[in-house]
Amino acid sequence: MKMLRRTVLATLSAATLAASMGAIAQDIKPRLIRFGYGLNEQSNQGRAVKVFADEVEKLSGGKMKIRAVGAAALGPDTQMQQALIGGAQEMMVGSTATLVGITKEMALWDTPFLFNSAKEADAVLDGPIGQKVMDKLQEKGLVGLVYWENGFRNLTNSQRPVAKMEDLNGIKLRVMQNPVYLDAFKTLGANAIPLPFSELFSALETKTVDGQENPYNTILSSKFYEVQKYLSVTNHVYSPWIVLVSKKWWDQLSKAEQKVLLDAAKVSREFERKDTRAEAGRALTDLKGKGMQINELSPAESARMRDKLTKVNALIAANVGMDLWNETKTSLDKMRK
Numbered sequence: 145m146k147m148l149r150r151t152v153l154a155t156l157s158a159a160t161l162a163a164s165m166g167a168i169a170q171d172i173k174p175r176l177i178r179f180g181y182g183l184n185e186q187s188n189q190g191r192a193v194k195v196f197a198d199e200v201e202k203l204s205g206g207k208m209k210i211r212a213v214g215a216a217a218l219g220p221d222t223q224m225q226q227a228l229i230g231g232a233q234e235m236m237v238g239s240t241a242t243l244v245g246i247t248k249e250m251a252l253w254d255t256p257f258l259f260n261s262a263k264e265a266d267a268v269l270d271g272p273i274g275q276k277v278m279d280k281l282q283e284k285g286l287v288g289l290v291y292w293e294n295g296f297r298n299l300t301n302s303q304r305p306v307a308k309m310e311d312l313n314g315i316k317l318r319v320m321q322n323p324v325y326l327d328a329f330k331t332l333g334a335n336a337i338p339l340p341f342s343e344l345f346s347a348l349e350t351k352t353v354d355g356q357e358n359p360y361n362t363i364l365s366s367k368f369y370e371v372q373k374y375l376s377v378t379n380h381v382y383s384p385w386i387v388l389v390s391k392k393w394w395d396q397l398s399k400a401e402q403k404v405l406l407d408a409a410k411v412s413r414e415f416e417r418k419d420t421r422a423e424a425g426r427a428l429t430d431l432k433g434k435g436m437q438i439n440e441l442s443p444a445e446s447a448r449m450r451d452k453l454t455k456v457n458a459l460i461a462a463n464v465g466m467d468l469w470n471e472t473k474t475s476l477d478k479m480r481k
Contacts, residue, residue: 177210178211181213182216182341189237193210222242229286242320242321246284246286253384254324255460290406292412294383295424299355300436302355307441307442309445313334316337319337324460328456357378374439375431375439376441379446387412
């Protein structure tokens, strides 16, 4: 009988120990976070995602791990945004331009010729105006952490250099799936065609579209020089990226976990901007070396385009709200003085 009792007790102890060890293992199992992005791993976007991932692991003591998924493998920006809203994906980084259909205030960043320099953009995006726009996302099921830099956008095409506004006439130009971009380039004379970025190279290769507009870094990392002959330096829009989190998922995190993600995002933002700007200078030289013909739009032609887009800007102002529009303009005027 004693032997039986000892056996039972030994069995129960072993079971209890196994259960405890299982619970401990469960406790130390890292929280896996899927982070989707559109460009490839070697791009400025890919490098910054790695910095973010390393920082999250460091700040959380290994309790949180980022599973980075690039090259639009989780779908284009619009698809990932919906996955975040539904709680099927945790995080992503993508263009603010593709969020306009979700949060109208995001159209502010699409205003042609809004910023004259990256310094102006940083001040507005990282200040109260940028935060105000980002906070609007929460009503729609998304949480914005920080803005990254995509950069000033420039035109490429396979038909001719764009030295004046009339050179855009009839060019089939891929634009983001965003009404502001569509209206702006139609107003300037192009045949604007909305396409996801993931389909762009193929569309250029097959001549479904003649051209596109993106920062130098993206033109280089996406190898658009293989299917585009002309690059026109227009700097027509400063294009931010934004690091997003699913609100459904975010609300399940502890305050400490939320802080890890926000702090890591800020570290990645500083790295990403510095890296992107350094690469942009090199990228332009590389693109010239790859055989692209490069021309620069004159200040007079930039002014003509800006004037032509007055109605588009008025529509943006009405869409984002006059208070936000005037606050942004006042802030920029102060900086310029």
